[in-house]
Amino acid sequence: xxxxxxxxxxxxxxxxxxxxxxxxxxxxxxxxxxxxxxxxxxxxxxxxxxxxxxxxxxxxxxxxxxxxxxxxxxxxxxxxxxxxxxxxxxxxxxxxxxxxxxxxxxxxxxxxxxxxxxxxxxxxxxxxxxxxxxxxxxxxxxxxxxxxxxxxxxxxxxxxxxxxxxx
Amino acid sequence: xxxxxxxxxxxxxxxxxxxxxxxxxxxxxxxxxxxxxxxxxxxxxxxxxxxxxxxxxxxxxxxxxxxxxxxxxxxxxxxxxxxxxxxxxxxxxxxxxxxxxxxxxxxxxxxxxxxxxxxxxxxxxxxxxxxxxxxxxxxxxxxxxxxx
Amino acid sequence: xxxxxxxxxxxxxxxxxxxxxxxxxxxxxxxxxxxxxxxxxxxxxxxxxxxxxxxxxxxxxxxxxxxxxxxxxxxxxxxxxxxxxxxxxxxxxxxxxxxxxxxxxxxxxxxxxxxxxxxxxxxxxxxxxxxxxxxxxxxxxxxxxxxxxxxxxxxxxxxxxx
Numbered sequence: 001x002x003x004x005x006x007x008x009x010x011x012x013x014x015x016x017x018x019x020x021x022x023x024x025x026x027x028x029x030x031x032x033x034x035x036x037x038x039x040x041x042x043x044x045x046x047x048x049x050x051x052x053x054x055x056x057x058x059x060x061x062x063x064x065x066x067x068x069x070x071x072x073x074x075x076x077x078x079x080x081x082x083x084x085x086x087x088x089x090x091x092x093x094x095x096x097x098x099x100x101x102x103x104x105x106x107x108x109x110x111x112x113x114x115x116x117x118x119x120x121x122x123x124x125x126x127x128x129x130x131x132x133x134x135x136x137x138x139x140x141x142x143x144x145x146x147x148x149x150x151x152x153x154x155x156x157x158x159x160x161x162x163x164x165x166x167x
Numbered sequence: 168x169x170x171x172x173x174x175x176x177x178x179x180x181x182x183x184x185x186x187x188x189x190x191x192x193x194x195x196x197x198x199x200x201x202x203x204x205x206x207x208x209x210x211x212x213x214x215x216x217x218x219x220x221x222x223x224x225x226x227x228x229x230x231x232x233x234x235x236x237x238x239x240x241x242x243x244x245x246x247x248x249x250x251x252x253x254x255x256x257x258x259x260x261x262x263x264x265x266x267x268x269x270x271x272x273x274x275x276x277x278x279x280x281x282x283x284x285x286x287x288x289x290x291x292x293x294x295x296x297x298x299x300x301x302x303x304x305x306x307x308x309x310x311x312x313x314x315x
Numbered sequence: 316x317x318x319x320x321x322x323x324x325x326x327x328x329x330x331x332x333x334x335x336x337x338x339x340x341x342x343x344x345x346x347x348x349x350x351x352x353x354x355x356x357x358x359x360x361x362x363x364x365x366x367x368x369x370x371x372x373x374x375x376x377x378x379x380x381x382x383x384x385x386x387x388x389x390x391x392x393x394x395x396x397x398x399x400x401x402x403x404x405x406x407x408x409x410x411x412x413x414x415x416x417x418x419x420x421x422x423x424x425x426x427x428x429x430x431x432x433x434x435x436x437x438x439x440x441x442x443x444x445x446x447x448x449x450x451x452x453x454x455x456x457x458x459x460x461x462x463x464x465x466x467x468x469x470x471x472x473x474x475x476x477x
Contacts, residue, residue, distance in 0.1 A: 163291035
C-alpha cells in the first residue's frame with residue numbers, strides 16, 4: 001500500500017513538472033505577447049516594443065492622452081506591449097492553429113471576440129474572470145500581423161467599448 | 168453586360184499596367200454595378216472607392232455659397248484674400264506651436280502613445296461590432312421564433 | 316492673381332489632404348503636412364501662373380514636405396532615444412496600422428509595399444492620374460511609373476486571389 005502511494009506521489013509530481021511548466025512558461029505577470037509570441041522573435045521583420053509602468057505613469061501625470069476617455073482608461077493600465085511582423089498566408093494559418101491550441105491548454109485567457117473575413121482575422125482575448133487584468137488583440141490583415149496587449153489590475157471593458165462612442 | 172472573356176482580358180491588361188485611365192474607370196464602374204460577378208478584385212476596388220470618401224478636416228480655406236458672386240465683385244476678391252491671409256497666419260501659428268510642443272515631447276513616447284491610442288480605439292470599435300453582431304444574431308434568432 | 320488659379324488652390328485642398336493622409340497614415344501628421352503644404356503653396360502664389368498643373372505641383376510639395384517631416388523625425392529619434400532600451404523605428408505607426416475601418420482599408424492593403432509603389436498605386440487608383448502626371452509628382456520617369464504600377468498591381472493580384 002505504501003509503495004503504491006509513493007508511486008502515485010511520484011507520478012503526480014512528474015505530471016506537474018511535465019505539464020505545469022508548459023502551462024506557466026511565462027511569469028504570471030507576462031503579457032499575451034510574451035506568452036505566445038516570443039518564439040517568433042527571430043523571424044524577419046519581428047518588432048516588439050513596450051510601454052512600461054513608469055512611462056504610462058508619466059504620460060498620465062502629464063495628461064498627454066488626446067482624449068479624456070483614453071486618459072481614464074490608461075489610469076487602469078500598467079503596461080502596454082505590442083509587436084508587428086509580416087506574415088505569409090501559410091504561416092498565418094499554422095500560427096493561428098497553434099495559438100488556439102495553446103490558449104485552450106493554458107486557460108489563462110478567454111477568447112472574447114473573433115472576427116474572420118476573407119482577408120483578415122481579428123481576435124480579442126481577455127485575462128481574468130471577475131476583474132479583467134489584460135485585454136489583448138491579435139490582428140492579421142493583408143500580410144501583416146499585429147498583437148497588442150494592455151495589462152492592469154482592473155480594466156473596465158465597458159469604458160473601452162464606450163470610447164469610440166464618446167470620441 | 169460585359170462578356171466574361173472581355174472582363175478577363177481587361178483584368179489581365181489592368182494587371183499588366185497596360186490599361187488606359189478610361190478602361191480602368193469602365194472596369195471599376197462595371198464591377199461596382201455588377202457585384203454578382205464576384206471577381207476577387209472587388210474588395211480592392213471597393214477599398215479604393217471608400218478611400219475617396221475620406222473626410223477632409225480642413226475647412227479654413229472654404230468659401231461660402233456666395234462664391235459665384237466673387238467674379239463680379241472685386242471687393243469680395245480682396246476680402247476673400249484677406250480672409251485667406253488671416254487663415255494662413257492662424258494656421259502658421261498653430262503649426263509652429265504644435266511643432267514646438269511636439270519637439271518638446273520625447274518622440275519615442277509620442278510614437279508609442281499614438282499606438283496605444285489607436286489600439287484602444289480599435290479595440291473599442293471591435294467591442295462595439297461584437298455587440299452589434301450579437302444583437303443582430305439574437306434578433307434574427309428570436310423574432311422569427313416569436314412570429315411562429 | 317488670376318481668380319481661377321485662386322479657386323483651383325481652394326478646390327485642391329481635399330485632394331492634397333487625402334494624399335498627405337495616404338503618406339502619413341495618421342490624422343495628426345497628415346494635418347501638419349497639409350498645413351505646411353498649403354503655406355508653402357500660398358507663399359509661392361506669385362509663381363502660380365507659371366505652373367502648368369497646380370494640383371500636381373501641390374502633390375509634389377505634399378510629398379516633399381512629408382519626406383522632410385520623416386527626416387526630421389528620424390533625426391530627433393536618434394537624438395532622443397539614448398535613454399530607451401527598445402528602439403522604435405520612425406515608421407513604427409505605419410507598421411502597426413492594421414486598419415479595420417473599411418474607409419481606410421485601401422492603405423492597409425498597400426501597406427506591405429515599398430513607399431514609392433504605395434504612392435504610385437494611390438495616385439493611379441484613387442486620384443486617377445495619367446503616368447505623366449504621376450511621374451511629375453514623384454519626380455521619376457513615366458516608364459518607371461509603369462514598372463512600379465505593374466509590380467504594385469501584381470502584389471494586389473496575389474493578395475486578393477489567395
